[in-house]
Amino acid sequence: MTNLPLWLDGLLAALVVIGAAFALIGSWGLAKLSDFLKRLHGPTKATTLGVGCVLIASSMWFSVAQGTASLHELLIALFLFMTAPVSAHLLIKAALKLDPSLRPPAPPSGPVDPRV
Template identity: 70%
Template sequence: MDYLLSFLIVTGAAFTFIGSLGLARLKDFYTRLHGPTKATTLGVGCVLIASAVYFSFQEHGVSLHEVLVTLFLFITAPVSAHLLSKAALHLKLHSLAARADEARTDAPD
């Protein structure tokens, strides 16, 4: 049990760190968006599941309410990402990808 918990905690923290590293390191806004939405969400999900497992075994009774936060994060992270990229397209931010300008023309205001 200890091994599983430690594995979940370290993996989760590592993914969280990699997500933020992507945020700090990559060159344009659209690529930066990928780190936090995917890696960080999975990382925090791992940590929350570790917490659920830990408290389920420590106290007498199942503790599942961490699942609620995990679900909430998995639902909200894509929505924030979508809105952020929409805002970035609206502001016509510089992008490394070639098709950004062409794509702008058929997008609504």
């Protein structure tokens, strides 16, 4: 077991707790929100941020423990941050194709009154 400085130990603990809280909030949103589009928002935003915080803490801990930079977590975060928005976009496109009533109404096309 590696002895870490107290400030680093506190920082890593805070990152893990914050990451777990965001992941819990995102999971709760997936389970409790009312429709598909709202349910998709929780995991793509909050859970991604939560996993990012845990990965930063893991990278910092392994970098200090091994004495060299830990790049495994960076690759995981890169993969997560690239795939989560793309998969959410594809899911929304598929949902709109199956149920066009999910599409929001078009904005008004007339002249816009600047006083409003």
